[in-house]
Amino acid sequence: MDNTPSSVNMQALGERIQQSSAFIEDIYSELNKVIVGQQYMIDRLLVGLLADGHVLLEGVPGLAKTLTVSSLAKVINTKFQRLQFTPDLLPADLIGTLIYNQKEAEFTVKKGPIFSNIILADEINRSPAKVQSALLEAMQELQVTIGETTYPLEEPFLVLATQNPVEQEGTYPLPEAQVDRFMMKIKIDYPSESEELEIMRRMAQTGEKQKLKPVVSTQKVLEAREVINQIYIDEKVEQYIIDLVFTTRKPSRYDLDDLTELINFGASPRASINLNLAARAHAFMQHRAYVTPEDVRTIAMDVLRHRIIPTFEAEAENITSEDIIEKIMSTVQVP
CATH class of the missing domain: 3.40.50.300 (P-loop containing nucleotide triphosphate hydrolases)
Incomplete structure (x- = not known):
């Protein structure tokens, strides 16, 4: 079954996102007065x-x-x-x-x-x-x-x-x-x-x-969350999220055998859920109605860095979870 939205639906969603995400710039300009x-x-x-x-x-x-x-x-x-x-x-x-x-x-x-x-x-x-x-x-x-x-x-x-x-x-x-x-x-x-x-x-x-x-207002933020739920994420991008998360658990499946000895525990299913949600929110902040692989890549380090537990061997070699994520992201094929 094809779940790709029609161009008419995407256009309507795009217009809705342009309107509902306009406050992002207002937040930036106000915060820049202080920060x-x-x-x-x-x-x-x-x-x-x-x-x-x-x-x-x-x-x-x-x-x-x-x-x-x-x-x-x-x-x-x-x-x-x-x-x-x-x-x-x-x-x-x-x-x-x-x-x-x-x-x-x-x-x-x-x-x-x-x-x-x-x-x-x-x-x-x-x-x-x-x-x-x-x-x-x-x-x-x-x-x-x-x-x-x-x-x-x-x-x-x-x-x-x-x-x-x-x-x-x-x-x-x-x-x-x-x-x-x-x-x-x-x-x-x-x-x-x-x-x-x-x-x-x-x-x-x-x-x-x-x-x-x-x-x-807080009401506007809650409404924005509703709109974010409708942002389109393609099956290939969904699969890319799954590939990134699964590589942290079974690196050998993705020809990263050298990581097997470095990862004690990989990312939990919360990682896939949060990567999907955060990528949609990132797309919303860019005023887009769809998620790109770049949205996932931009946010991946922040979602994964605390979910990967390196082994003692990795720590002995000063290899951090961030080093492991960078290796994974440079290896897993981007759609």
Whole structure:
């Protein structure tokens, strides 16, 4: 059965996408008032927002991770909470708790900061496993249980977690199974020399900072998600996603025998799902009604880097999951 949409349908979808994705440029121009550079981080945060996927950001302190996330929440006119994760944080500090009211002789619910739209979990690896699992349950189930009652979380619900790649002392690294809940893991690098000069000129002054105004509503974001579901992805592009993911599990099937000794665990089925969703969101951001292999390639590293566990042999040779992904992407045939 041919599931290729007709040219008339594609044209109508294209026009709808042009209209519904117009706010992307508004977001960029508003964020550029405050943030210099970091285009890659902004792009991936928007992909996460549009594809309904949580994002893990890794980078040394001072790279504007917190500023970028809080600024994004302001331009979307949505509820935002920043949570500083520390070793003494408790699950109740995150999700809320029951408080006994002596006058009424009954318990009342005090909801925690998790009841928001965009959550910035700062230094998620500094909190104990109980707190991490409370957050990850909310991410997965889109609901929170306090006492005996379950409360749904309001959509959009997006967790953007940061972790510092240095200073691992006193941290609680996220287990692989929990890291897999994040759609993407993105690595933030230092700005270029010209960008840093601009940052210094903007920020090296006291007084009131530039204020951001909302340019898009949460309703518009939810509508955009509906449109993204209709973006056309060809069977060949779908097969390309499957080939990339399966090569991480069975490299010998794709004549990459040398990778067999380097990969302990390949990517889970969540990788295929998230690669498809993220590629569609990326196409939407380019105002296109269809996914190209280049959309998949652009986003593949961020979707796969935390889902491949290298072996001890790979680590001994300083081969990272990123090196493995690059080898796979340069070998697997692009449709």
